[in-house]
Amino acid sequence: MKAIQLQKPGGLDNLKVVELDDPGQPGRGEIRVRIHASSLNFHDLGVALGQMPAADGRIPMSDGAGVVEAVGDGVSDFQPGDHVVSTFFPEWLDGEPEIADFSTTPGDGIDGFACEYVVRPATAFTRAPQGYSFAEAATLTTAGLTAWRALVVNGQLKAGDTVLVLGTGGVSIFALQLAKAMGATVIATSSSDEKLKRVQSLGADHVINYKTTPDWGDKVRELTAGRGVDHTVEVGGPATLTQSIQATRIGGHISLIGVLTGISGEVPTVALMARQQKLHGLIVGNRAQQLAMIRALESTAIKPVIDQTFALENLADAFALQKKGGHFGKIVLEF
Template sequence: MKAMVVGTPRGLDRLRIEDRPDPGHPGPGEIRVAVHGSSLNFHDYGVVSGIMPCGDGRIPLADGGGVVEAVGEGVHEFAVGDAVVSCFFPAWQAGPPIIGDFSGTPGDGIDGFAQEYVVRPATAFTRAPKGYDAVEAATITTAGLTAWRALVVDGQLKAGDTVLLLGTGGVSIWALQIAKAMGARVAITSSSDEKLERARALGADFTLNYRSEANWGRAIRDWTGGIGVDHVVEVGGPGTLAESIEAVRVGGHISLIGVLTGVGGEVPTAALMGRQARLQGLIVGSRADQQAFVAALEATGIRPVVDRRFGLEQLADAFRYEESGSHFGKIGVEW
């Protein structure tokens, strides 16, 4: 079967197509899935570019959407023909977090979904949302579930809350759609006025170009009448955290889900204490969280925003597009 693999030394130019052995028939508790689509995340870019360690010949991509071709003995949750989508942490089935690394994450610690077929435990997948194609389904595995957990599972979002989102990448656009569907008011930042216009079309209540407003935390606070927002989905890390703390209300919630500006830096601890805010780091979510997210998507009718789609052979070009920062929402890969 056809698979895309990571070379050594790593880099986008080192991605290559290989013929790999067909995974065969599923054993007890397993399913065979024909994979038809994926979506890109910064984590995937880190693996293929060399920012994050992985072994030579690793098959990348954490997200995978496809169709069940066969089920092993003892599998009753899925049947042949079912549309399914992968889980980021296959071993984390439910409950509080139990995993703090990527040793079991597809496309990192184990082979990912840039391949035609996989045989995995049935518990490594959930049902895909009804009506979603493979690429759309794959967008929920990492980005969608991260936004869902940040706002709903951990943030306990409710109608009337205010939310601040940074940028217009996959997590932020998913968070915008989730928040609006649940009756929240949303502010979003970007360096692109064109992207801010698109965010307004999706329901954003307040938009801000941070290139023209350096003190954007204060501007967001002013938008709330001086109170501050209830929730911040913080994707930047050390370079943006101070402004996010400025923007959050006393007793509010900041979900640290990304480190786009660096993996370490100064934290304004006095300001955080003064806000009495909860700063929570999180990485995606459990299988049970994903199942609840799928149910919510079917109930609300939300569809993901997929900016562009590439073929598997164009995976390097897809990552270059991600690298450019030109995308709005998710970047899809299909085959």
Template sequence: MDGFACEVVTRPTSAFTLAPKSWTHAEAATITTAGLTAWRALIDDGNIKAGDTIVTLGTGGVSIAALQIGKMMGANVIITSSSDEKLERAKALGADHLINYKKHPQWAEQVMEITEGKGADHIIELGGPGTLEESANAIKVGGQISLIGVLTGFEGALPTAQLLFKQVRLQGLLVGNRDQQQAYIKALETNEVHPVIDNTFNFEALAEAFEYQLNGSHFGKIVTVW
């Protein structure tokens, strides 16, 4: 898309924030999309509290940022992955409960067990149509599902009855604003949390970076550096 992967970008100063102190450029690059979207979903729109249970899907950039934010705020974090090895890595970052969604395609049952039948307060929904039904099964009555990702595509049926009867707040969102980014950066600095970068590629190898992302072996962020 025009405007991405440029060598030089000119924008008004109001389009920028300071990066967290002492972070590398590669680390700072993880903030503006993956991290900020997770922050806005959980903090500004989700208003999560210590003790809330959040579910985040997979172990890519957004999900690992959501895990870190959830733990900063004292939430119980349930994370899903197709890989037990990745789940162990998520546990080392503080994840409280681990679900392998390949072994448990109906992972909402695990969420219900973990939450003693109540359901999760908040779900970071990254799969889209292919996972929304399980998310609707896993959310509590009155809970919030942040529809951020479309890893399974754009088209699909809505779990209308579950959303209605559970009085779910289903919110689509696109990244966040400058104030939210500044608040996120402050929280990262205060809590001394750094992003998880799986791999970095030279700018010339941008296509390889996308191929690497497509093969799905990464954990956290993939970054290109100039």
């Protein structure tokens, strides 16, 4: 089968197209899946660049969507022909988090989905939403479930709440779509007026250009009559957290899910305490949460926003686009 492997040291030039042995037929509790799509995440880019060291020859990409070709003994959840999507933590099926690293995550601790076929435990997949293409389904594993857990599972989002989303990457766009579908008011930020027009077309109620309004936390408070938002989806990290605290209401909920501005920095603990806010760090979610999200998606008109699509062998070009940060929504591989 055709696959992409990352050779050491990391770097986009070290993503190599290779021919590997077919993984064969599934054993007990396993399924064989023909992979047709994957999508790019910040985590995947970090692995590809060597910022998150992986084993030499690792097959990258944590997201995978495809069709079941065969099932092993003891598998009752799937049958050949089912369209499926992978899970980020294949061994975290339900309950509270039990892992604090990426040792079981495809594309990092184990081989990922930049390949044509995989044989994995059946519990490493869920069914894809009905009516979704492979490309659309492939956006759900990481970005979709992160937004769902941040707002619905941890934040207990309800109609009438206000939500702040930062930027126009995959998680933020999913959060916008989910919040609007559930009856929330959404404020979105970006450095691009063109992108802000696009988020308005997706339903954003208010938009802020953070380059022309550097104190955007105050602007959010102004837009909410001084109260602040109920939920902030914080994808920036150190450079944006202070403004997010200012933008969020007293007792509000901040989901800390990204490190786009760095992996360490000052935390304004006094402001966080004074406003009595919940700062909740999270990484994606479990299989049960993914199943709940898919049921919700099937009851709404939400479809992922895909910016560009690349062939498998052009993965390095796709990562180069992601690194530049010019995309809106998700970048996808189809093969």
